[in-house]
Amino acid sequence: MARGLRQLIPAALSAALLAALVLGTLGAVTIRAGGFGALRGPDLSALWFTVWQAALSAALSCALAVPVARALYRRRFMGRGLLISLLGAPFILPTIAAVMGLIAVFGRRGFVNEALGAVGLPEVTIYGAHGVIAAHVFFNLPLATRMLLHGWQAIPSERFRLAQSLGFGPAQMLRHLEGPMLRRVLPGAALAIFLVCLTSFAIALTLGGGPRATTVELAIYQAFRFDFDMSRAASLALVQVGLCLGALVVSLLVTLPSSSEAGLDRPPVAGLGAGLVLRAQDTLAIAAASAFLLIPIATILMRGIPTLGALPGSVWSAVGTSLWIAGGSTLLTLALALPLALAAPRHRWAEAAAMLPLTASALVMGTGLFLIARPFVNPTSLALPVTLIANAALSLPFAVRILIPEARQLQADYDRLAASLGLTGVARLRLLTLPRLARPLGFAAGLSAAFSMGDLGVITLFSDGETQTLPLALFQLMGSYRLDQAAGAATLLMVLTFALFWACDRIGHHADPR
Amino acid sequence: MLTLDNLTISQGEFRLVANLTLATGSRTAVIGPSGAGKSTLLGAIAGFIAPSAGRILWNETEITRTPPGARPLSILFQDQNLFPHLSVAQNIGLGISPALRLSRADHTRIEAALERTGLAGLGARKPAALSGGQQSRVALARALLRAKPLLLLDEPFSALGPALKSEMLSLVAEIAQEQGTTLLMVSHDPDDARALCPQTVPVENGTAHPPQPTDALLDNPPPALRAYLGP
Structure with missing residues (x-):
């Protein structure tokens, strides 16, 4: 039994972090609002x-x-x-x-x-x-x-x-x-x-x-x-x-009906x-x-x-900022999502924890985090880390939903064999979980990277005008009616977003040893 | 010696009680109508089903609460005996080190096991590139390397044709003989039981009975077993 509990530690940690983030921001917002009088x-x-x-x-x-x-x-x-x-x-x-x-x-x-x-x-x-x-x-x-x-x-x-x-x-x-x-x-x-x-x-x-x-x-x-x-x-x-x-x-x-299943594309009746x-x-x-x-x-x-x-140099430095935020937020999403998805088939609380971020929108989370940070630091200095965390939290429900069916299948197929061979812990992660989940992990990573790359939300609250992500830089070019440069930045943004998605998805396929 | 001491498995309405011992090195078939709990019995011995009461002992050591991988046994399932994303050699290597940290000596042992089971030269392949019979041999080669004193067969060869199945069963018997393995196998085929197992555990009406000589049992089965075996 102790072993069973130990296996749940990563999932419990993920759930606790998410709960602290979401409930913390909601709490900060509720206290500051003090009702709807304002x-x-x-x-x-x-x-x-x-x-x-x-x-x-x-x-x-x-x-x-x-x-x-x-x-x-x-x-x-x-x-x-x-x-x-x-x-x-x-x-x-x-x-x-x-x-x-x-x-x-x-x-x-x-x-x-x-x-x-x-x-x-x-x-x-x-x-x-x-x-x-x-x-x-x-x-x-x-x-x-x-x-x-x-x-x-x-x-x-x-x-x-x-x-x-x-x-x-x-x-x-x-x-x-x-x-x-x-x-x-x-x-x-x-x-x-x-x-x-x-x-x-x-x-x-x-x-x-x-x-x-x-x-x-x-x-x-x-x-x-x-x-x-x-x-x-x-x-x-x-x-x-x-x-x-x-x-x-x-x-x-x-x-809700799903739009992601491929469906049989048979020729229609003549x-x-x-x-x-x-x-x-x-x-x-x-x-x-x-x-x-x-x-x-x-x-x-x-x-x-x-x-x-x-394109002005500021756009290119925004590209760099956006890329590292997207990379960091994707890694964070996966690190939180995988333990939750693996625990979810047997423990309902894991799936519930993964859905917590759906109760807060980007701007709600931004407001809450701003209120929490303000007594301690100048919030604008946290613009990028906060954006990274909020992006990770907001794409987590999607990632977990992608992973859960595959995790369930994995456990139904190989739990007994793995247990009978004593395949546990890191060895199980390396030899069984990661190879078998490579495809959905790649797909989930692609989605969260693309979400983060294209997101224009929390950053608008925290930015001081100096720290910019690519979407924010694009927004400011549009605001100053430099439409040709804006079109260039938009092109860059689209190309990078799809390239990130495609690369993650490909890596997943490539790492799938099937 | 495997001892099931008042072992009780309850799953909803279903209940199975086993009170029996199997001598070291014996070969025993488990026979009974479908749904009687043959696989459940093996699942409990292997550690996938927690019993509601009773004890499982290997020799004098109680293993009722031991995790599946730490029990002194290997089990071959009806299907999913191999990881399809690992090579044949890796699948076998898991029997030596679950983390696949294999020394050169280990690789030599894997080669030997491949040879012994008629799979020489196929170590680099993925299971999907093998025939059904060859896949069974890989699982058997791994059990051979793990060399646990008890081997449970939950009908791993049922998808194979009759000739291939009896070929596999005699290979199992040979290996069990060499290693002094105690063998416990679920069987649907009375002929397999007669050919391979001198004694049989009949499972019926919620009880796994103590082993009886296979020929005598099958020649003169009790009523529930007679209905299952047919005339």
Whole structure:
């Protein structure tokens, strides 16, 4: 028994560190807030905006995803596989870089407005509530499309064949086959997107603002940076914690569909969606979605690559800072996540501890850590370590969720054999655990490295303007309207983020001895 | 000598009691209807299932609470006997040092074990590159090197064809003979039991009975065993 307890020490340490971090920050925030008395009228409208923009973003993403997913299900064309893979990319795409792309297309001097101006139409603006929502759709339409595509692929092809042999038209097809699937998949997809949008910060920071487009996260930032009103920032942080807790409870009650499983990509039943009208409809859906998702990114790359050589030195030093923060935070994530994932199949508390960071958003954690640090040191001197720790904590739940199924499988397959051979401790880690978990570890490392690389959150609270990460440097270039340099920095950020993800994932595959 | 002293295993409704001894160097089959608890019995002896009462002794030493790897036994499971990511030689080497810290002398011993089990020259391969019979031989080679006084077989050869299975069983018998190993094997096939094991432990109705001469038992089985064996 003593041996069993000793094996749990690393997991217990991880859990204790996480609990201290999360509960410590929440405690600091709660004490400083001393209730909700410091909140003012605009803060309530921030809460209201946060909720309705998340709802609308979720609804729009799902509604638009239906025709795109259906088209992807029943058509085969060159580059279809690539397009489906790219639909997974927004998950690690740095928010600020994508926003830069949307501005380059839809902004005042973007080519949409140039085209509109050329034919004498009034210009559109990407700033404001609708801009925030458009950016959320940009990030979440791909997510919803993948979930729905899996839904379509999960409908047995026998049913489609039966429907065809009975002569169903598109309306009957929708009613008897696709409708039931959509009723099953859509609520979960919408909920997942709604939850993500509740903690939106970087998008609201760049495209929102003002009384009508401020999220709670952004309001925390403004109370903190502009008003230096720590009580109000803390009260707002409590509101955000309430939102996160509510979201967490809802997501525990509803099983969210997964967008990460590959799913069987069998060819569709022949003759589905035949006819000129349906063909045109599918072509339009795929073309429009691809254009909406790819053109902003392509624009950044086209504008950014030529300016790479002319980037100011501050950007390059920000690159160095971001890289070491990403590296450190990835190592910390893995060091905390692996023991928890290994303990989780037998001990529920380990999984619960791993989900703790979901109760705090980036800005909440930043506020709490600032409040804790302030009596002792100048918080700005801690900007980078705090960013590293917060990034690690925020990507930990994802890493643990990736690792748990594999850890469970590992234990089911090899626990008895390892025990019968006396394979324990470091030898077990080296000879069994690390080799068998190399792939999911590489994938989890890639995700946390990408998250950390692209994150624009905690650093905005702590930075004194001198210490910069690459996303923050990009944000400041955008703020000073140096858009060509900003495009260069955004290109650099995207390339580095994907390169980090790809490298970690490859290392995992390479280290997998299978 | 293996002694099961009033060993009691309880899992929900299921309950199995064993009161028996096996002499050192004996070869014993475990026979009984499926679900009677044959694998459970072996699992308890190997240390994967904690008994609710009773004791397990090897000679005079109690091993009821000893961790599986420290018990004086090797066990071959029905499947998952090898780590697929380690080479054949490494899988065998785990039997010498679980941390795979192997001296040159150890490597020589591994080579010898490979040779003894008919696997000469295959040490560098991964298990997936071997046939089912060869994979069984690797697990057996490791047990050979560990040279524990007790060997438990939980139907490790059941996926092999009849000819290959009896070939493997006679190899086991040979090695057990050479090392003076006490052998306890679960069997579904009365012919295997007759061929290899002079005595048999019948498991039925929640009891693992003391060993009886295999031929006499199978010629004249008690009712529950008769129903299982068929006419």
